[in-house]
Amino acid sequence: MALEYKYVDGIIEGFLIILPAMFANATPVIAKGKRPVDFRRNFIDGRRLLGDGKTWEGLAAGMLAGTLTGIILAVLTGNLILAYAGFIASAGAMLGDLAASFIKRRLGLSRGAPAPLLDQLNFYIGAVALLYLAGFKFTLWVFTLLAILSALLHIAANIIAHKTGLKNVPW
Numbered sequence: 001m002a003l004e005y006k007y008v009d010g011i012i013e014g015f016l017i018i019l020p021a022m023f024a025n026a027t028p029v030i031a032k033g034k035r036p037v038d039f040r041r042n043f044i045d046g047r048r049l050l051g052d053g054k055t056w057e058g059l060a061a062g063m064l065a066g067t068l069t070g071i072i073l074a075v076l077t078g079n080l081i082l083a084y085a086g087f088i089a090s091a092g093a094m095l096g097d098l099a100a101s102f103i104k105r106r107l108g109l110s111r112g113a114p115a116p117l118l119d120q121l122n123f124y125i126g127a128v129a130l131l132y133l134a135g136f137k138f139t140l141w142v143f144t145l146l147a148i149l150s151a152l153l154h155i156a157a158n159i160i161a162h163k164t165g166l167k168n169v170p171w
């Protein structure tokens with residue numbers, strides 16, 4: 001299987017590649033994790049590295065859900081590369097989410113405080129960045145369209161998580 005892919009310029013193709021990242025991103029909130037990824041350590045500014053909202057259980061649940069989504073898509077479409085892309089997209093989504101929390105803590109924002117755009121797009125930017133490094137390069141219009149779709153789905157998922165009591169805040 002060639003790891004050097006090509007430019008992803010179809011919206012369906014791009015959606016199938018990014019869908020595992022959406023599942024990876026939506027799952028951690030269900031995990032109710034207890035072990036913080038940063039082991040409760042502080043950064044040099046005296047604030048938490050990432051905070052209690054980023055847990056190992058959440059990471060594992062997200063990776064599992066996203067990777068499984070990729071495998072299912074690969075089986076359904078007969079395109080095995082979607083399983084590989086799904087794993088990469090999930091890992092990127094998790095890294096993007098951790099990076100956003102790191103940035104929020106540096107800005108002095110406490111866990112769960114809203115950070116518009118950063119909260120909605122961290123997983124997407126992380127997924128696209130890692131996919132890019134793996135050879136899956138989105139064209140600008142696919143990138144833009146999927147960014148809007150990702151943000152809208154993220155908002156919808158959080159409203160559902162809030163209404164079902166999984167989350168205290170709807171963002």
Ligand code: CTP
Binds near residue numbers: 031052110112113171
């Ligand atoms: N979560 C988790 N592990 C992760 C990501 C999320 O356990 N790696 C859970 C946490 O319970 C978190 C919830 O999912 O509170 C919602 O995730 P998110 O909105 O990303 O975290 P916040 O609590 O808003 O924290 P932050 O301010 O750092 O973004």
Ligand code: MG
Binds near residue numbers: 112113
């Ligand atoms: Mg949040």
